[in-house]
Amino acid sequence: MGIRERLSGNEAVAYAMKQINPDVMGAFPITPSTEIPQYFSAYVDNGQVDTEFIPVESEHSAMSTCIGAEAAGCRAISATSSCGLCYMTEMLYVAASDRLPITLAVSCRALSGPININNDHSDAMGVRDAGWIQLFAETNQEAYDNYLQAMRIGEAVSLPIMVCQDGFITSHAIENIELVEDEKVRKFVGEYHPEHALLGREEPMAVGAYATPVYYMEAKRAQAQAMMDAKDVIRKVGKEFGKLTGRSYGLIEKYEMEDAEEAIVLMGSSAGTAKEAVNELRAKGRKVGLIKIRAFRPFPSEELTEALKGVKAFAAMDKDDSFNGHCGPMYAEIAASLYAAGESGPKGISYIYGLGGRDVRVESIQRVFKELEKIAETGKTGKTYRYLDVRE
Amino acid sequence: MSWKASEMTADVKWKDITPGCNIYEGGTSKVVETGDWRTERPVLHAEKCRQCLLCVPVCPDMSIPVGKDGKRGEFNLFFCKGCGICSVACPFGAIEMVREEK
Numbered sequence: 001m002g003i004r005e006r007l008s009g010n011e012a013v014a015y016a017m018k019q020i021n022p023d024v025m026g027a028f029p030i031t032p033s034t035e036i037p038q039y040f041s042a043y044v045d046n047g048q049v050d051t052e053f054i055p056v057e058s059e060h061s062a063m064s065t066c067i068g069a070e071a072a073g074c075r076a077i078s079a080t081s082s083c084g085l086c087y088m089t090e091m092l093y094v095a096a097s098d099r100l101p102i103t104l105a106v107s108c109r110a111l112s113g114p115i116n117i118n119n120d121h122s123d124a125m126g127v128r129d130a131g132w133i134q135l136f137a138e139t140n141q142e143a144y145d146n147y148l149q150a151m152r153i154g155e156a157v158s159l160p161i162m163v164c165q166d167g168f169i170t171s172h173a174i175e176n177i178e179l180v181e182d183e184k185v186r187k188f189v190g191e192y193h194p195e196h197a198l199l200g201r202e203e204p205m206a207v208g209a210y211a212t213p214v215y216y217m218e219a220k221r222a223q224a225q226a227m228m229d230a231k232d233v234i235r236k237v238g239k240e241f242g243k244l245t246g247r248s249y250g251l252i253e254k255y256e257m258e259d260a261e262e263a264i265v266l267m268g269s270s271a272g273t274a275k276e277a278v279n280e281l282r283a284k285g286r287k288v289g290l291i292k293i294r295a296f297r298p299f300p301s302e303e304l305t306e307a308l309k310g311v312k313a314f315a316a317m318d319k320d321d322s323f324n325g326h327c328g329p330m331y332a333e334i335a336a337s338l339y340a341a342g343e344s345g346p347k348g349i350s351y352i353y354g355l356g357g358r359d360v361r362v363e364s365i366q367r368v369f370k371e372l373e374k375i376a377e378t379g380k381t382g383k384t385y386r387y388l389d390v391r392e
Numbered sequence: 393m394s395w396k397a398s399e400m401t402a403d404v405k406w407k408d409i410t411p412g413c414n415i416y417e418g419g420t421s422k423v424v425e426t427g428d429w430r431t432e433r434p435v436l437h438a439e440k441c442r443q444c445l446l447c448v449p450v451c452p453d454m455s456i457p458v459g460k461d462g463k464r465g466e467f468n469l470f471f472c473k474g475c476g477i478c479s480v481a482c483p484f485g486a487i488e489m490v491r492e493e494k
Contacts, residue, residue, distance in 0.1 A: 099411040158411055196416055204418035211413045214402045219413050221406035 002178035002245060009137070009170035012144040012177055013079070013105045013163065014039035018049055019185040020151065022103075023074035026054045026065025028084065031117050032167035033107035036079035059084040063091035063102075070100040071207040073197025075151065077102070081167055082109035085123040089130065092160070096131025097223060098207055101154035104132070105147065106164040107171040108268070108319075110356040118357020119167040121268065121319040125296075125329055131223060133161040133230050134297040136267040140165075140175040145247055146294075148180065149237045151189055156233045157226040166269040168357070180245060188244055227298045234295055251300035253292040256282060257307055260289030262372040265304070265334060266317040267293040270353075270360045277365035288369050293330070301337035308334070309343045312376035315368050317351045317388070327385050328352050347381045353388035364389050398423045426453070430474035432489045434467050440486035447478035447487060 007015065014036050017025070025044075027037035037053075044053040052069075056062045059080050066076035080088060085106060095102050108124050110116040124134060133154060137143035143165040154161035165171055180188070198205050211219055235250055242248025253271075256278050257263060264274055271292040281288045291307050293300065308314055316335075318328025327335075331350035338346065351368060354360045368388065375381055395410045397420035410416065434455075443463050448456050455472035457465045479487040 097412055098414070196414065203416055206415035206420075207412070209413040209415055215400070215404070215409065215413060218404060218406040218409045222409055222411065225406075226411075 002180050005177050005179050006174050007140060007144075007177050008035070008172050008174050009140040009143045009165045010035035010107060010172065011039055012140045013147050013165070014043070015179065016144050016147040016185075017077060017105075018043045019180070019182050020075070020148070020189050021049045022051055022077045024052045024054065024065065024069035024076045025078065026056050026062040026069070026076065027078050028056050028059050028062045028080070030059070030081045030084035032109055032119075032171045033079045033081040033084070033105065035171070036105050036107070059087040060091055063088040063095060066102045066104075067091060067095050067098065067100055070095070070102050071098065071197070072199040073192075073194055075103075075192045076100075077104070079105040079107070081107045082111055082117075082123045085127060086111065089127055092127055092130040092132060094208065095160045097219070099158040099223070099226070100160060101151065101158055102160040103147070103150045103154060104160065104162045106162050107167040108164050109167040114356075116356040117167075119169050119269075119319075120355045120357070121164075122321075122355075124162060124164045125318070125320040128297060128329065131159065131227070132297060133157075133159055133227070133234075133295070135161070135163050135234075135295055136293065137163070137165040137170065138269055138271040138292060140170050140173070141177050141247070143170060144177060144179070145241065145245070145249065148185060148189065149241050149249070151192070152237045153230065153233050155192060155194075156237075157230045159223075159226050159230060164268075169269040178245070184244060188241070231295075231298045231300070234298075249294060250303070251293075251295040251298075252303045252307065253294060254307055255290040255292065257289035257291060259287055260310075261287040261312045262369060262376055263289045263291060263308060263311045263314045264317060264365065264368060264372075265291045265293065265308070265314060265330065266319070267296065267330075268319060270317070270319070270365075273360055273362055274365045277362045277369065280362065281366065281369055286369070286373070288372075296330075299333050299337070301333070301340070304334055305337050305341040305343055308338065308346050309341070311346045313347045313349075313372040313381075315349050315351050315372055317353050317368070319354045321352045321355070325385075326350075331384075347375050347379065349375065349381055349384045349386060351386050351388045358389060360389075425470050427455070427469050427472045427474075430469075430472060430492050432474040432476060433469065433492045434472065434474065434476070434478055435488045435490050436467060437486050437488060440484050442484055442486075444483065446481050446483065450477045450481045452477065
């Protein structure tokens with residue numbers, strides 16, 4: 001049995017960091033993730049962890065610090081949000097291609113402009129192709145649980161991993177949470193002993209080599225394989241975590257999907273709201289369901305295809321926009337998954353929602369289901385690219 | 393799998409390349425041919441060379457070896473990129489740059 005507590009999402013992640021006791025943290029503050037390094041630096045100051053805390057002058061430097069430390073053979077961590085994540089972007093690619101399993105906590109926030117500090121997924125989704133594994137949490141509990149699993153996942157495939165939660169909605173809201181005992185965490189996470197590292201080894205090593213066109217694509221193909229391999233690792237680690245805590249995790253979570261005819265796919269905190277909407281509609285006899293994506297990278301294409309192939313209509317809800325003029329990024333990937341599997345039955349629409357902290361209510365989700373009901377009845381999708389709850 | 397730098401040749405397959413092209417040994421520049429994109433090649437006219445060795449320190453790579461006898465030897469074309477600095481530095485016109493033909 002775990003320890004019952006009540007913590008904000010940021011506090012919960014900082015607490016997980018304390019329990020893991022990583023070697024190096026490089027961090028620069030930005031709303032709404034500031035509290036993570038703030039809480040953690042108190043643990044450092046109190047001597048509760050052995051971590052080298054490096055307060056840097058920018059997020060670019062924070063990620064550079066992590067790259068140097070991880071290459072040296074350390075466990076390196078950071079935390080950021082919004083423009084801070086953007087500013088890291090160059091180094092995010094370096095971390096992934098150098099195959100350094102750094103762990104980054106992201107409290108997701110909108111990007112400027114207009115300037116806005118509230119939640120959406122524009123920051124994390126903007127770096128979705130940087131080569132990082134990305135997990136998204138619905139609740140504070142999931143943010144904590146995902147963080148405890150992150151290093152096991154990243155280190156198994158030598159890829160960095162982002163643990164994302166919704167800024168303010170979970171990062172600052174205090175919820176009941178069940179913590180895992182310190183010794184169980186230490187045993188579960190284990191120690192990091194990379195096969196190759198810059199420090200403390202007999203053999204010399206060079207990281208970040210130049211690759212001419214003759215070598216570059218082979219290196220990228222190997223990196224792509226690591227992301228494919230990460231799927232199975234996420235499943236295994238999620239299952240093992242379930243044995244430890246009673247809370248199992250996979251790539252997606254299905255809610256009332258067994259006989260669902262209409263479904264919504266989304267990720268993050270809105271899943272809780274959507275579950276309530278599903279409950280209310282189920283009580284009225286409607287066959288509706290929800291799929292929550294936990295791992296956006298690697299993308300759970302097989303799981304989503306399997307879960308969606310039987311529905312009449314679905315809405316992929318993106319808390320960000322690709323500004324490609326036709327759909328959100330999650331919709332694009334789901335449509336590609338279905339197409340590749342030869343599934344053309346389900347009618348799908350793309351909804352952009354909750355941008356810049358726009359409230360997402362049970363009624364909002366019910367409006368989406370109302371539209372899906374029409375599509376299921378008529379077989380006509382109408383406009384596939386839609387904005388939810390925007391004033392017309 | 394040994395992952396030796398000398399095995400990371402132009403025909404290395406993606407399953408055999410080191411993660412991130414990381415290198416796990418020192419001094420590997422010795423085994424990597426960096427002179428393969430030369431368009432001009434230096435030719436030493438030994439009869440004009442006075443062994444003043446002015447060419448040796450101006451070489452940006454390690455293409456002019458000096459023997460135990462203190463005399464320079466033939467160009468090491470494994471590394472030479474044909475920049476021609478040695479040819480300009482030579483006071484005796486002993487180094488001629490010629491077009492590289494393959």
